[in-house]
Amino acid sequence: MAAVTWRQARCWCPSLLQVFRFPVAQVHLGRPTMRASQQDFENAMNQVKLLKQDPGNQVKLKLYALYKQATDGPCNVPKPGVFDLVNKAKWEAWNALGSLPKETARQNYVDLVSSLSPSSEASSQGTHGADEKVQESKDIVVSSEDGITKIMFNRPTKKNAITFQMYQDIMLALKNASTDNSAITVFTGAGDYYCSGNDLTNFTSAAGGMEEAASKGAVVLREFVNSFIDFPKPLVAVVNGPAVGISVTLLGLFDAVYASDKATFHTPFSHLGQSPEACSSYTFPRIMGSAKAAEVLLFGKKLTAREACAHGLVSEVFPESTFEKEVWTRLRAYAKLPPNSMRISKELIRKNEKEKLHEVNAEECTTLKARWLSDECINAIMNFVSRKAKLGRPQSS
Ligand SMILES: CCCCC/C=C/C(=O)SCCNC(=O)CCNC(=O)[C@H](O)C(C)(C)COP(=O)(O)OP(=O)(O)OC[C@H]1O[C@@H](n2cnc3c(N)ncnc32)[C@H](O)[C@@H]1OP(=O)(O)O
Numbered sequence: 001m002a003a004v005t006w007r008q009a010r011c012w013c014p015s016l017l018q019v020f021r022f023p024v025a026q027v028h029l030g031r032p033t034m035r036a037s038q039q040d041f042e043n044a045m046n047q048v049k050l051l052k053q054d055p056g057n058q059v060k061l062k063l064y065a066l067y068k069q070a071t072d073g074p075c076n077v078p079k080p081g082v083f084d085l086v087n088k089a090k091w092e093a094w095n096a097l098g099s100l101p102k103e104t105a106r107q108n109y110v111d112l113v114s115s116l117s118p119s120s121e122a123s124s125q126g127t128h129g130a131d132e133k134v135q136e137s138k139d140i141v142v143s144s145e146d147g148i149t150k151i152m153f154n155r156p157t158k159k160n161a162i163t164f165q166m167y168q169d170i171m172l173a174l175k176n177a178s179t180d181n182s183a184i185t186v187f188t189g190a191g192d193y194y195c196s197g198n199d200l201t202n203f204t205s206a207a208g209g210m211e212e213a214a215s216k217g218a219v220v221l222r223e224f225v226n227s228f229i230d231f232p233k234p235l236v237a238v239v240n241g242p243a244v245g246i247s248v249t250l251l252g253l254f255d256a257v258y259a260s261d262k263a264t265f266h267t268p269f270s271h272l273g274q275s276p277e278a279c280s281s282y283t284f285p286r287i288m289g290s291a292k293a294a295e296v297l298l299f300g301k302k303l304t305a306r307e308a309c310a311h312g313l314v315s316e317v318f319p320e321s322t323f324e325k326e327v328w329t330r331l332r333a334y335a336k337l338p339p340n341s342m343r344i345s346k347e348l349i350r351k352n353e354k355e356k357l358h359e360v361n362a363e364e365c366t367t368l369k370a371r372w373l374s375d376e377c378i379n380a381i382m383n384f385v386s387r388k389a390k391l392g393r394p395q396s397s
Pocket of ligand 1: 157158159161162196197198199200201217218220221244245246247268269272274277384
């Protein structure tokens, strides 16, 4: 066998913070064996380089973890800071292997690579077909059926609060959805909530200083919101329950919002010492008028679904008992409309606003970065974490 040439191969992660790297070598693949030799291992590493399609972040993390376990043994390096998203994900994947023996890790690596045959590659790609089920991660579940790509917040025990990993998963899901075979893309939530907004522990668990955490948070937020501004297909929210914070402000960038009559819309930014994001400082006054937007964004007035509909944020409200059936029936019909026509019409509607939206997004992120470092914000988050205040409760409306 030829001498192995190690090198770092750049893999195909298309979203923000996407550069997962893992070593590959110059040889060919062996099929799964009962006991993988060093050569099988090296063959498998080379095969990774030859894969024609991106196997997806979850698989790449698994490969990285198994490679490290097989070569270095159990994870022995300090955990990266919370904002070092890629290295933290890699560290967690490696650390999760515990004391798995090197030989077993080597075998598992070979078997995993072997399973990435051309036929199995297709189902793990972002370019999945319109009738496939795809799961990007456990907290963000992506599926595609009947011409609709559904992106579901799936963290019901935490009211679907969005972690840093989930921001990344959503960006990836949107990137994939923009080129898949579906005609429209739909967001919804699992459980009783649509989404309770940013996970307030994202900042409290930051390993680096607050300054660094705020800088990185602003970068993630800007990129995240950009992916909604630029999304080319019709984007629909199926708001199954209460929505808080960024899950509300983002709705100003959606093309249609359907809500159950048990949904509420709450942006408690002043309570949190924060400021609006997702272009809502621009979209909300345009959608609902400046007086109502101020009440919502400055004073944190919680809107019922019917109020949100009356003020233009929601397209239509449905009774809870028939919500799912009625909305999905309608969406399946919409998804049969000519997709290019819908895409071109959306482009026309969005075109004149795009530059402005990007400007607003950048400014909101800069402002929020400063807010996250303020005493008002730090105290509010600490209050939530220590359960002195729950932001949903003091509101009377
Ligand atoms: C880097 C990007 C930044 C983007 C900027 C975005 C800003 C925002 O989104 S601001 C809005 C942030 N969200 C909130 O302020 C909501 C906070 N949560 C609450 O007020 C309440 O939890 C509730 C009203 C959403 C629900 O109340 P309740 O029905 O009483 O349920 P629990 O409080 O017991 O919640 C169950 C469970 O879920 C955890 N949780 C809920 N929301 C969040 C959250 N946003 N962040 C972190 N954790 C959340 C809650 O702590 C409970 O956990 P356990 O105590 O472990 O059961």
